[in-house]
Amino acid sequence: LKNELQKKEGEKVAEINEGKEQEKSDNQEAPAVKKPRGDLSNLKNLRQGQLKNQQMKSSLAARYDLENMEIALGIEELKQRVVAIAEKIKRYENQSSFN
Helix, strand or coil: CHHHHHHHHHHHHHHHHHHHHHHHHHHCCCHHHHHHHHHHHHHHHHHHCCCCCHHHHHHHHHHCCCCCCCHHHHHHHHHHHHHHHHHHHHHHHHHHHHC
């Protein structure tokens, strides 16, 4: 009887864990969106003067050509990229759901 209870309990735990893994996969962002969104946040912090990491500052400056462009323009350009990537992903998901 004790073994049966432990077995049933183990099955319930496995079902719960499986459900959690499914939720995680549903909530995960695509890697193509994750990096630009993080950079967008860092650019906003840089504009407000809250970004202290010099390596991050130089990385953002090189990646988004901030020497030749204002930070506000870099932020706006990055917002547009994030929206465009998100729309591509939505179109792909809609296309694959019809198949």
